[in-house]
Amino acid sequence: MNNLFYEIVKLFKFICAITQLTYEELNILVYCFMIPCSWFAIAWLRNIRNIYYFSCLLINVLVTFLYFSKRAMFTKFSTSFYNKNIKYLLELGQNQLQGYIWVSLFIGLLVPFVMYGVLWFINKKYLPPTLLIYVVGLTVYLVGVFFR
Numbered sequence: 001m002n003n004l005f006y007e008i009v010k011l012f013k014f015i016c017a018i019t020q021l022t023y024e025e026l027n028i029l030v031y032c033f034m035i036p037c038s039w040f041a042i043a044w045l046r047n048i049r050n051i052y053y054f055s056c057l058l059i060n061v062l063v064t065f066l067y068f069s070k071r072a073m074f075t076k077f078s079t080s081f082y083n084k085n086i087k088y089l090l091e092l093g094q095n096q097l098q099g100y101i102w103v104s105l106f107i108g109l110l111v112p113f114v115m116y117g118v119l120w121f122i123n124k125k126y127l128p129p130t131l132l133i134y135v136v137g138l139t140v141y142l143v144g145v146f147f148r
Contacts, residue, residue: 005101008109024082025075032142033063035112039134042119043127056131085145 016026037060089107093100115134122130 002101004109005105022075022078025078027082027085028078031108032138033060036060036135036138039115039119039131042116043131046120046124047127081146084148088145088148 012023012026012030015021016023019026021029040056040060043056089103090100092103118130119127
C-alpha cells in the first residue's frame with residue numbers, strides 16, 4: 001500500500017509541475033471541489049433531464065474556475081487547510097495500526113471509489129438523498145478539519 005500512496009504523490013507532483021499549482025492547492029482542488037463535482041456529473045449523466053444536478057455541477061465547476069482565476073487569494077488558504085487536514089489524518093493514523101498512509105488511502109481513494117460505485121448503480125430515485133448524504137458528510141468532515 002505504501003507504493004500506491006507514493007505513486008499518487010508522484011502523480012500529483014507531476015500535475016503540479018505542469019499546472020504550476022502547489023501540491024497543497026492541487027490536493028484541495030481535487031478532494032474539495034473536483035471529486036464533489038464528479039458526483040453531480042454522474043447524477044446528471046444518469047438523469048439528463050434534471051436541471052438540479054446540472055446546476056450543482058455548474059456551481060462546482062465555477063467554484064473551481066474561480067479558484068484558478070483568483071489563485072493568489074486561495075494559496076494561503078489552501079496551504080493552511082491542507083496542513084490542518086494532514087494533522088487530522090496523522091491523528092487518525094496514530095489510532096490505526098497502519099498509520100497515516102492507510103488512513104489517507106482509505107479516505108482519499110477507497111471511499112471515493114465506493115461512492116462512485118453507489119452513484120452509478122443505485123436506483124435513480126435514491127440519487128437525491130445519496131448526494132445529500134455525500135455533501136453533508138464531506139461538509140462535516142471539512143468543517144471539522146478547518147475548526148480543529
